[in-house]
Amino acid sequence: MTSARRRSAGSESPAARIRGLRKAYGTHLVFDGLDLDVARGERVAVLGASGCGKSTLLRCIAGLERSDAGTIATAGEIGVMFQEPRLFPWLDVGRNVAFPARNGTERVRVPNVLALVGLAHAATRLPKELSGGMAQRAALARALVRDPHLLLLDEPFAALDALRRIELRAAVHEILTLTRASAILVTHDVDDALAIADRVIVLAGSPAEVAFTGNVGETATRAAILDALGVVEGGAYSRVRG
């Protein structure tokens, strides 16, 4: 085991710095020497085909998977949000949000983060009484309660219908702007990436490598990202239009 994780709070250090990440499941090598930096306040979207290792990357940063080699350094607290809300069904919304809180300072943040995600009125409700969109908002509030420097978002909108998706995407964007937290958004949706991220990277290959990186508003256009993903957009329709 040569992997190393450390958390530092130095103001100069980036929100996340990954060097030489190596991760294998059995004989399948997911990463072999992946490097990635996320600057303070930067929002990076990670795109790639299913099974390319996007989620594995996030799970390694979150400490849910052990890397086989390389270093992952993160500055300050991490908040995580998954595709599913993962709320504890026996706790009401307020207690779910308070779950990561370790002290009074963090606990008093609960009403604030609930208000931030628009759930101030729902603190005493049980998860089974929430709609999908509300449950995901509660999960977002829980991810925020420790005032994280880095938010890890693993397909957080994927299970929502189109309207809830747009709403929550706007909410996440607003909250990230407000809190100036860095974020890594793993998604398969180019629109999610463009709506939230400052920078888009595309993972491809096996082992996965950064096949494309570009800033939103500069080189990371929809067409460039789709191209990097190997998607031929439009198909027959665009050919007919010529």
Add this chain to the structure above:
Amino acid sequence: MGKLVVPLALFAAWWAATASGAIKSYQLASPRDVVRELFELAQTGLLWRDLGASIERVALGFAIALFLALIVGSLVGGSRIAERALDPTLQAIRAVPSLAWVPLILLWLGIGETAKVTLVAIGAFFPIYVALVSGIHGVDRKLVEVGTIYGLSRTALITRVLVPATLPQLLVGARIGLTQAWLFLVAAELLAATSGLGFLLTDGQQTSRTDEILVAILLFAACGKLSETGMRQLEKRLVGWTDTVPV
């Protein structure tokens, strides 16, 4: 109102059959006789003695079963090594119809209280044990990950995530275990007892008193129903947060 129709009809048929003399009292006592016997037993204090003895055996046997099932179930559910070592044996023991243990228990422990409580405990143990192990195995790994992400210690992970996540299954197991406890109590008291509701049954049989037998049966029904209702109330209070209707 609808659910009272069948019991009332049965009661009316019972009353009519015994009052008309179509069925003799040594075959089936009339409702009147049963009520009179109930009051008589209550007045002489025998009712409370027998009821108390039975409840005590069930409570003690159930408590022992719950205690042991919590320990063994947590071990087997929480450790692969313990599971491989213990579970096959326990499953084999469980496969034996539990009443088959009766002769052995009587030989080992005699006909005293210990034998009866032991039999009740055997009956109550397995439903609780099985439910707890499957509850622990069924804990949503994704919820455990949330605890891991926020750096919960092993103890905190157990008390804040695993225990509440397992509780619904455990309570269902406990409810079934309590029903089993009453079942096994009858077996234990039918075999050898000088007190208890099962003793009322055998005493009634030996003296051809169907009123006494019916009183015992009614009391068993009442006790079983009460403990079942009590456990369901407990489930409602403790795990009302579940999204599914417990079976």
